Structure formats: structure tokens, C-alpha cells
Amino acid sequence: MSSLLELRHLRTLTALRDAGNLSRAAELLNLTQSALSHQIKLLESVYGGALYERKSAPPRFTAIGARLLELSDRLLPHVDAAELDLARLAAGTAGQLRIAVECHTCFDWLMPAMDAFRARWPEVEMDIVSGFNPEPAALIPQDKADFAVVSTWENGLTGVDFHPLFRFEIVAILSRSHALVEKPWLEAADFAGETLITYPVPDEMLDVVRQLLSPSGITVQRRSTELTAALLQLVASGRGISALPLWAVKSYLDRGYVKHCTIGRDGLYGSLYGACASRLSGAPYMLDFVRLVRESCFLTLPGITLL
Amino acid sequence: MSSLLELRHLRTLTALRDAGNLSRAAELLNLTQSALSHQIKLLESVYGGALYERKSAPPRFTAIGARLLELSDRLLPHVDAAELDLARLAAGTAGQLRIAVECHTCFDWLMPAMDAFRARWPEVEMDIVSGFNPEPAALIPQDKADFAVVSTWENGLTGVDFHPLFRFEIVAILSRSHALVEKPWLEAADFAGETLITYPVPDEMLDVVRQLLSPSGITVQRRSTELTAALLQLVASGRGISALPLWAVKSYLDRGYVKHCTIGRDGLYGSLYGACASRLSGAPYMLDFVRLVRESCFLTLPGITLL
DNA sequence: GATAACAATGAACTTTATTCATACTGCCCC
DNA sequence: GGGGCAGTATGAATAAAGTTCATTGTTATC
Known part of the structure; x- marks a missing residue:
């Protein structure tokens, strides 16, 4: 009888x-695929027609779906703005957000989220904690940082809360002519005798070392450089192999500049978490920041999975 | 965690x-007062503060409530427009709507709804069935009307569906100096010997006759006139008494031009229904018309209750 | 201080949304 | 051309609401 259209449905459509x-x-909305399928089926029954063609990627919307999307585009920004205002009403607008990262590549994807955040919370002082921080989470209890990107969820730390961000695959990067390229996947032994080219971080922070090499008792030569491009240049020219997040090297792989190889039979995966001071963990601006990071990463980084 | 604000909530706020x-x-939304109270309580717990001051009428909204209302005002018109478009997509935009009324006063409140309807469904041909129609519902099976305002729900008619509209009190109208004014309520016997001043409709269509006088076997003199103003002028000058919907005479009563009196211990009530051809009963434009009528009446006519 | 009108509340209930488990479909690829 | 694979659909079970019911609390009015 009366309208059953809800914002939920519009959010689903735009997420789609x-x-x-x-x-x-579904991943973006923290729901299951099934839930969204049911939602759309309902809408289709109400409006008497399909909302989009299923077999096309990206989805091609019908007139009905397009009209609903048009509505979403007009509505959701206002909803978002209103909720932002309400969040600010609830808990002042001021605050600090000093961000520390463990790995340099993080800035690649942190930047868009930081830009969006700055626009949304102009009164929050955002800073990057400079210097080399092997354990950025430790800076939080020392009150030197408010948020840190870390790859391990340490339950021990008091006064620090963790927010899951995402999970990604780490692949081995090889020159196009490397012998190992032929293997379906690499095992620890394959690394013996190779030079491992990495970012300049301590051994124990490299997932490939922590999860694969150390447990197998295999040690390798290391060589490091700051920039991803330089790193790949070294690999391409045969100075060694590397192990990097797939999202960081996807574009090079697509261009055929280097080759890649799964690490371990089921692949090697890294996770990232956002650590923050417990006292700020529930602050609207902090929650908003985490949300922005997750969202922008999911839409930007290829092959990642939200946690 | 993620936003729980839905259109439902915004609709509640604007309805409030x-x-x-x-x-x-609650009446406007076809829900109970309790449901809305729970809804608002939930919103208040989410946004951390009251939405409005309860004890003031009309409600005075807080900053939070006002921000949400602002959002509603921006959103709901678009939602409405979109649903209208979708309804038109589903079932063409053309159609006929020939309206017949049983009682002349109906046009008072029918007009605003008709105006709104014309704007929303420009391609539907709207007409008023002219002439005197003692039984307008009968015009529907004859295909002389598509919609009729009637005061009885006749289950007998085939091919005709009824939509409940509203219920209203009918009060006796007396001159300021009339003796009966002193009574707490009038019974059938009080009408004996009085002249009943009415619109020019047959006896059996007057609720006061049908529900009170006929059952008691009391007959009265009748005198009729078309216009409400003229009718009241007759009453005020002592030519007789009348029985009219409260909403039709409220403004005269407020000005003290005439007096009124409850009819029967529990009051006398009339109801109105919208009759329409079954074949059109589910048509989007017909449902929309009924909705517009109910809504505009509820917001406009004092003292009515939606059915 | 009774009455009436409005709001709040907790529990029962109903409806709806979501998940789970599984089956279906089109597509790519040896 | 028969797996695998990624995406989607579906029915039943479950979880999570939203809503009502019955009642109480509150405030204003006469």
C-alpha cells in the first residue's frame, strides 16, 4: 500500500x-550477496520490472533502475551531510588526528581518504607522524599518534583499539625471464639463494619473512629501496625477487613489465588494521575516518577484501 | 555502526x-502512536538528544530534530517525484477520472486534492459529473463516473470498490438564542416541531434523518438551500435548525455566529468513502487520488478522523 | 481532584530483513 | 566439451526489526 522504498535500497543500488x-x-555494505539479491528482487516486484541486466559488468541499469539511481544520487549526499552535521552536533567538531604508518606504500591509498576527511572535518587537526616508525602502534599510548596503520592485531596493547581495514594478497615479483615464473606457486625453499628486494623495513615486519621464510628457517639476502618503481626496476633487471601487495604492483603486471607468482599453495595474505587510542575509538570523526579509509581502499585497490 | 536512518523516520518527522x-x-501514516514514539526514541538514542519538546503544540523541534526535518524537506519531495515517475513507467500515464459527488459540500475539500492531482497526473482526464446525483455510486457501473464520494459502503454493488476516506461529527446548528442551546445534547424528540434547514438532497441521504429521526419515527419540516453561508444565515435568523458536518461550520462557530450542540449522547457521526470502478481500483493514479484526498482532508478539515 | 489528551513503556507479537546452504548460469580455459 | 570459476538466485531458517497492545505516566483544563 504505502511506499516501501527506503534509503537502504538506494544505498544498495549505488553500492551496486x-x-x-x-x-x-554486499561487501561494501557489510551485508551478504543474498541480502542484496532479495532486496532487489523485492524492488523489482514492486516496480514491475528488472532494475538492471545481471550478466553485464559493469551493471547496465534499466529505466526503472536508472530512475532509482538518479534518486539515490540526489538523496544520499544530503543524507550523508545531515548525518555529518548530527555527528558534529553530538560531539564537538574539534580534535586531533596524527597518523602513523608502518609501511610507506600505505600513503598511496591513505591520501584519498585523508583528502576526503579533511573536507568533512575541517576542524580536526590532521598530521602525519614523520620519521621511521617500525612499530607505529606503540606511538599511540605514548600520545605521539592517534591513528596507526598496522599489519598485526596486538591484543596486548592497553589503551589501543583496532579497527579492521582490509586483506590483500602478497605475490612474488619476478623478472620476465626468471626461472621460477614457470612454477604454479613458490615455496619457502624457492627463495633460498635469491636476493629479496624490499622496502627498508625490519625483517619481522615483512609478511613473507614472518609467515613463510622464518618458519622454514630460510634466510635470504636483502636489498632495499624506498620507491615501488625503483624496486620493480631492480626486479625487472634481474637483481633479485620481491614480494609485494598485489594492489601495489597490479599496474606493472598488467603492462607486462614484470611477472608474478603466488606464494604458497593457497597464496600469501597480509592484513591491515587501523589502531587508535581507545579514548578516540568511538569518536564520530575517528569512525568516519576509518569508514573513509575502508571505502576508498575498496573502491580503489584491486583485489582486496574488506575485513 | 552504519547509519540506521531510513525514509520511514523522515516521514514520521514531517508527519509529526x-x-x-x-x-x-500516527493516523496520517496509518500507524499507532506507540510505533512513532518508539521510532523517535530510537533516533534520539542514536543522535544523543531529544528531537522535540513534547509538551508544546505545535511541536517545537530541537537542533537535532530541525536538522532531520531539513533533510526530510529536501528528500521527500524527490522521493515522491521518483515514485510518481516509476508508477507512470509501470502503467501508462493516460486515463480518465470522472468524479461524482453526493453532497455539494464535498467540493470544498475535493478541490485542493483535485488541484494536486491535476499537477501530478496531467494526462489523466479529470471531470466533474454534473447534475444532481442522488446515488453517485450507481453511476460507476453505468460507466458515467470513475470515482464517487459516498456516505455508505454498499457491499451489493458489483464492479465497484470502496476506499475509506474519513469520519466526521455532525452537529446541530442553532441560533445563539435558541432554547435547545442549553441542553448537553439533543435527542430525536428535540427536533419535533423544528424546521430542519438542509442542502437540497433527499431525506434518506441526510445522516440526521437516517440515523436519528427516521428510527424514532419523527418527521420535521424541511427547508433547503444550496450554500452553506445562506443556510447558516437562515439558522442565525431563527428560521430553523440544521445538522451539518462540524468541519463545514467550524469557522462560523469560532466566530460565534451560531451555536452548536451534540446530537445524541455520543454524538452523530458520518463517514465518507470513495467508490470507484473495480477495474481502476488498483491503478496507480486512482490510488494516488485517494491518497491525496485523504491527506488533504486530514490536514485541512478540523476534527475529522481518517478511516 | 476528576477528566481528557498526549506521550512513554515493556512485553507480545508480527513482519521483515538477513543469513545460510545450496543450486543455477554463463563464461573461460585447457 | 566438461571442469572450474565468479556471479547470481532461491527457499528455508534465523535474526532482527518494527508494530501493536495494554497500561502507566504526565500535563493541562475545567
């Missing part, structure tokens, strides 16, 4: 468009 | 503002 398919949209 | 209090808002 943004994410490219139902399953990814 | 439009209707003036929770109970009336």
Missing part, C-alpha cells in the same frame, strides 16, 4: 553501481 | 510537524 556487482556491493 | 502531535501523525 560503485562496486560493479552484487557480491562486491 | 504537519499533524501537530504524535497521535495525529
Whole structure:
């Protein structure tokens, strides 16, 4: 009888468009694919027609779906703005956000989220904690940082809360002519005798060392450089192999500049978490920041999974 | 965690503002007062503060409530427009709407709804069935009307569906100096010997006759006139008494031009229904018309209750 | 201080949304 | 051309609401 259209449905539609398919949209919304499928089925029964063509990627919307999307685009920004205002009403607008990172590549994807955040919370003082921080989470209890990107969820730390960010695959990077390229996947032994080219971080922070090499008792030569491009240049020219997040090297792989190889039979995966001071863990601006990071990463980084 | 604000909540807030209090808002939304109270309580717990001051009528909104209302005002018109578009997509935009009324006063409140309807469904041919129609519902099977305002729900008619509209009190109208004014309420016997001043409709269509006088076997003199103003002028000058919907005479009563009196111990009530051809009963434009009528009446006519 | 109107509340209930488990579909690829 | 694979659909089970019911609390009014 009366209208059953809710914001939920509009959010689903835009997520579908943004994410490219139902399953990814579900991930973005923290729901299951099934839930969204049911939602859309309901809408279709109400409006008497399909909302989009299922077999096309990206989804192609019908007139009905397009009209609903048009509505979403008009509505959701206002909803977002209103909720932002309300969050600010609830807990002042001021605050600090000193960000520390463990790995340099993080800035690649942190930047868009930081830009969005700055626009949304102009009164929050945002800073990057400079210098080399092997254990950025430790800076939080010392009150030298408010937020840190870390790869391990340390339950021990008091006064520090963790927010899951995402999970990604780490692949071995090899020159196009490397012998190992032929293998379906690499085992620890394959690294013996190779030079491992990495970012300049301590051994125990490299997932490939921590999860694969150390447990197998294999040690390798290391060589490091700051920039991803330089690193790949070294690999391409045969100075060694590397192990990097897939999202960091996807574009090089697509261009055929280097080759890659799964590490371990089931692949090697790293995770990232956002650590923050417990006292700020529930602050609207902190929650908003985490959300922005997750969202922008999911839409930007290829092949990642939200945690 | 993620936003739980839904259109439902925004609809509640605007209904609250439009209707003036929770109970009336509930009526407008076809929900109970309790449901709305729970909704608002939830919102308040989420946003950390009251949405409005309960004890003031009309409701006075807090900053939070006002921000949400602002959002509603920006959103709901778009939602409405979109749903209208979608309804038109589903079932063409053309159609006929020939309206017949049983009682002349109906046009008072039918007009605003008709104006709104014309704007929303420009391609639907709207007409008023002219002439005197003692039984307008009968015109529907004859295909001389598509919609009729009637005061009885006749289950017998085939091919005709009824939509409940509203219920209203019918009061006796007396000159300021009339003796009966002193009575707490009038019974059938009080009408004996009086002249009943009415619109020019047959006896059996007057609720006061049908529900009170006929059952008691009391007959009265009748005198009729078309216009409400003329009718009241006759009453005021002592030519007789009348029985009219409260909403039709409220403004005269407020000005003290005439007096009124409850009819029967529990009051006399009339109801109105919208009759329409079954074949059109589910048509989007017909449902929309009924909705517009109910809504505009509820917001406009004092003292009515939606059915 | 009774009455009436409105709002709040907790529990029962109903409805709806979501998940789970599984089956279906189109597509790519040896 | 028969796996695998990624995406989608579906029915039943479950979880999570939203809503009502019955009642109480509150405030204003006469």
C-alpha cells in the first residue's frame, strides 16, 4: 500500500553501481550477496520490472533502475551531510588526528581518504607522524599518534583499539625471464639463494619473512629501496625477487613489465588494521575516518577484501 | 555502526510537524502512536538528544530534530517525484477520472486534492459529473463516473470498490438564542416541531434523518438551500435548525455566529468513502487520488478522523 | 481532584530483513 | 566439451526489526 522504498535500497543500488556487482556491493555494505539479491528482487516486484541486466559488468541499469539511481544520487549526499552535521552536533567538531604508518606504500591509498576527511572535518587537526616508525602502534599510548596503520592485531596493547581495514594478497615479483615464473606457486625453499628486494623495513615486519621464510628457517639476502618503481626496476633487471601487495604492483603486471607468482599453495595474505587510542575509538570523526579509509581502499585497490 | 536512518523516520518527522502531535501523525501514516514514539526514541538514542519538546503544540523541534526535518524537506519531495515517475513507467500515464459527488459540500475539500492531482497526473482526464446525483455510486457501473464520494459502503454493488476516506461529527446548528442551546445534547424528540434547514438532497441521504429521526419515527419540516453561508444565515435568523458536518461550520462557530450542540449522547457521526470502478481500483493514479484526498482532508478539515 | 489528551513503556507479537546452504548460469580455459 | 570459476538466485531458517497492545505516566483544563 504505502511506499516501501527506503534509503537502504538506494544505498544498495549505488553500492551496486560503485562496486560493479552484487557480491562486491554486499561487501561494501557489510551485508551478504543474498541480502542484496532479495532486496532487489523485492524492488523489482514492486516496480514491475528488472532494475538492471545481471550478466553485464559493469551493471547496465534499466529505466526503472536508472530512475532509482538518479534518486539515490540526489538523496544520499544530503543524507550523508545531515548525518555529518548530527555527528558534529553530538560531539564537538574539534580534535586531533596524527597518523602513523608502518609501511610507506600505505600513503598511496591513505591520501584519498585523508583528502576526503579533511573536507568533512575541517576542524580536526590532521598530521602525519614523520620519521621511521617500525612499530607505529606503540606511538599511540605514548600520545605521539592517534591513528596507526598496522599489519598485526596486538591484543596486548592497553589503551589501543583496532579497527579492521582490509586483506590483500602478497605475490612474488619476478623478472620476465626468471626461472621460477614457470612454477604454479613458490615455496619457502624457492627463495633460498635469491636476493629479496624490499622496502627498508625490519625483517619481522615483512609478511613473507614472518609467515613463510622464518618458519622454514630460510634466510635470504636483502636489498632495499624506498620507491615501488625503483624496486620493480631492480626486479625487472634481474637483481633479485620481491614480494609485494598485489594492489601495489597490479599496474606493472598488467603492462607486462614484470611477472608474478603466488606464494604458497593457497597464496600469501597480509592484513591491515587501523589502531587508535581507545579514548578516540568511538569518536564520530575517528569512525568516519576509518569508514573513509575502508571505502576508498575498496573502491580503489584491486583485489582486496574488506575485513 | 552504519547509519540506521531510513525514509520511514523522515516521514514520521514531517508527519509529526504537519499533524501537530504524535497521535495525529500516527493516523496520517496509518500507524499507532506507540510505533512513532518508539521510532523517535530510537533516533534520539542514536543522535544523543531529544528531537522535540513534547509538551508544546505545535511541536517545537530541537537542533537535532530541525536538522532531520531539513533533510526530510529536501528528500521527500524527490522521493515522491521518483515514485510518481516509476508508477507512470509501470502503467501508462493516460486515463480518465470522472468524479461524482453526493453532497455539494464535498467540493470544498475535493478541490485542493483535485488541484494536486491535476499537477501530478496531467494526462489523466479529470471531470466533474454534473447534475444532481442522488446515488453517485450507481453511476460507476453505468460507466458515467470513475470515482464517487459516498456516505455508505454498499457491499451489493458489483464492479465497484470502496476506499475509506474519513469520519466526521455532525452537529446541530442553532441560533445563539435558541432554547435547545442549553441542553448537553439533543435527542430525536428535540427536533419535533423544528424546521430542519438542509442542502437540497433527499431525506434518506441526510445522516440526521437516517440515523436519528427516521428510527424514532419523527418527521420535521424541511427547508433547503444550496450554500452553506445562506443556510447558516437562515439558522442565525431563527428560521430553523440544521445538522451539518462540524468541519463545514467550524469557522462560523469560532466566530460565534451560531451555536452548536451534540446530537445524541455520543454524538452523530458520518463517514465518507470513495467508490470507484473495480477495474481502476488498483491503478496507480486512482490510488494516488485517494491518497491525496485523504491527506488533504486530514490536514485541512478540523476534527475529522481518517478511516 | 476528576477528566481528557498526549506521550512513554515493556512485553507480545508480527513482519521483515538477513543469513545460510545450496543450486543455477554463463563464461573461460585447457 | 566438461571442469572450474565468479556471479547470481532461491527457499528455508534465523535474526532482527518494527508494530501493536495494554497500561502507566504526565500535563493541562475545567
